[in-house]
Amino acid sequence: MRREPHADRIDGSTRLFGIVGNPVTQVKTPQLMNALFDAGGVNAVCLPFDVPVNVFEPTVAGLQALGNLDGLVVTVPHKVRAISMVDAISDTAHRVGAINVMRQQPDGTWFGDMFDGTGLVQGLTRLGFDVHGRHVKQLGAGGAGAAVAHALATAGAASVALSDPRRESAEQLSARLNRFYPGCAAKVDVDPANVAGVDLLVNCSPVGMKPGDGMPASFGVFPAALQVVDIIMTPAETPLLAHARRCGCRATNGRPMIEGQLAAFAKFFGIDMPASFACFSGTHA
């Protein structure tokens, strides 16, 4: 079936969505959401909005005031600060302390939610890995790490062991997890390289992004049954992922996490998910 090229559809009635970040050159959300709009024949477009840190609030307020902008995705470094730009947030966003989406409600107010962790869990489900009952080791307890750890606990992880060079970050996140999810045993793990008894290893630290970075810990040989996720998108294969693959492990970068959010974005923004995007729905194992 021939479809009209998207830009030929941009007209005065086109509804706007955007991803707010700084920088934005690395973002993939416009490509994914625009493919969704194209497939569904929705007259909407998702743009990158490069919002400098020093003018974050007035710039986002300006975008929110547009009569034809329906929602924003929020990325680094604005996820915590974005909470101040909405009138209400979800329980998940409240627990994580950050949002990565906001939409305008019918009454004109703005509502925020956080799908980063949900996206990772859905992406793992799509790859055939069920988090329920599993023992997780997570490196990095910062902003992204908080969203991921909360989602893993929500999805029924049996335990989450947190390692972070900033030990107080790991302690605070561990305490919050134990408060909110009695079924999930969260703890601080001072030995980041230890993966004994671990089913899922997730890197939420930035180590591996910069050229010359090694692995985020001095890992030995992984058992082949270990599932490894590095949420870093660029480079596509970090030293950790290369090591995991050499050990015969299933290993993936952050792309399934972003793709896993697409269904959540669609539902949040009220966009019908075309059947051709069922692979992103996260409903099948």
Add this chain to the structure above:
Amino acid sequence: MRREPHADRIDGSTRLFGIVGNPVTQVKTPQLMNALFDAGGVNAVCLPFDVPVNVFEPTVAGLQALGNLDGLVVTVPHKVRAISMVDAISDTAHRVGAINVMRQQPDGTWFGDMFDGTGLVQGLTRLGFDVHGRHVKQLGAGGAGAAVAHALATAGAASVALSDPRRESAEQLSARLNRFYPGCAAKVDVDPANVAGVDLLVNCSPVGMKPGDGMPASFGVFPAALQVVDIIMTPAETPLLAHARRCGCRATNGRPMIEGQLAAFAKFFGIDMPASFACFSGTHA
């Protein structure tokens, strides 16, 4: 030659342009500029930005603060107010008292210009009508009328006769034209239906937009040599245009004015005009 659909090119590096209006559902600028970007392989996109009147300044300030927005087109009702949002304006914009484009300069400041009238003159040139030495009758001396009258005078019109129910508007515009363009005889014409000695009749009044509107004056039969322009875009054929065609006149709506601006927009925003768009360059008669 096969080209990629535009939206497939929207990524984190895409530069943003927009047209600011209220409403914006009727605008054609995104379609024209996006075709230009497509043809030239430019990674940029033009969006409609619906900016409510009561939040005009902070909303435009927010758009201007985006790190990846390079310029804005301005349409009704914001053209006069937009002057307050730029640091400097062109001589044309100063004479007209309004802008319809703004761009960010390399030093970070914003510069505004006004191409509405230039677009009309270029559109007429493209249709084979040279304004130089011609006698013009213009109905409507408001914002759009001012831009058109200044451009006609700049293009060498021998005379411009202005009719407006708000007589003081016609008088003020006439006085400004006579001050700036000694070679063009501007005057107020209290008989809007009189086209004796007129080569070009331009309607810049809103009469003809609303269903049930008749012509903006009680015209008799036009001489077939009269060129008629109605800058109204919707409906595509106003009662005035229908009458002109019945009289055998060359008659056109506002589309050549918008198309005629495309080359000016491209130059203003520093976009290379692909050869396939030479028809819009306004350089040939």
